[in-house]
Amino acid sequence: MSRLHLFDLDGTLIHGSAAAVEISRQLGLEPEIAELERAFAEGRLTPPRFAELAVQLWAELTEAQVTAAFEGAPWLAGIRDVWARIRERGERCAVISLSPGFFVERLLDWGADAAHGSLWPAVPFREPLDPAGILDASAKVRIADGLCERFGLSRADCVAYGDSMSDALLFAAVPMSVAVNADHHVRDIASHAYNGRDLREAYELVGARA
Structure with a gap:
């Protein structure tokens, strides 16, 4: 079976931790993503709204930073x-x-x-x-x-x-x-x-x- x-x-x-936290760490935006994560956990943000705000937060995100976030995650x-x-x-x-x-x-x-x-x-x-x-x-x-x-x-x-x-x-x-x-x-x-x-x-x- x-x-x-x-x-x-x-x-x-x-x-x-989370993917969003590790990505934000690469951008120096840990306090900002922590607030979004807290709002999401408390039900104040839906998944789509969380994503919309994160896209704005990560406007300058590069592929190299995604790679660094992935490789450096715990x-x-x-x-x-x-x-x-x-x-x-x-x-x-x-x-x-x-x-x-x-x-x-x-x-x-x-x-x-x-x-x-x-x-x-x-x-x-x-x-x-x-x-x-x-x-x-x-x-x-x-x-x-x-x-x-x-x-x-x-x-x-x-x-x-x-x-x-x-x-x-x-x-x-x-x-x-x-x-x-x-x-x-x-x-x-x-x-x-x-x-x-x-x-x-x-x-x-x-x-x-x-």
Whole structure:
């Protein structure tokens, strides 16, 4: 029996941080993005509005800065190892994140079978942002369903890994889940919980289970 492992990015694969924070750090805009992140977490900003404000904030963003943000992010240890083990077992792994696709899709080079993020304009920004391309929590379930169809699986074959409220709908939709350094929104409904900085340890909670 094959399975599909679905990973969140911000706060899950990246420990204690997020793509937006790491990008803003490269631009010297940490206080500004912290305010946006706080407003989003408190429900004062929708995902499209957050993205619209971030595009304005990152008006001078370059591809080199995106690369530096990605390479310098505080990633959990063992991500490539876990994904290699998953694929060696004949299983699949994917990343689904509300963060910009131009950041998330870089994880394909690390061994993910699929990587889905919000649709942002290309860097440097010359085109307007389309709010319809910005993902929300419900989109994670929709994308997971599409991946199941692509790989010939069902929700019953899925394992979700996440840390916050944006993962709660996906956790509720699949039979097995791992709360990774998580808040109560998903810790209280997860099959397993992990605190630490090594994805191999989180994976071991479900990796050997049929």
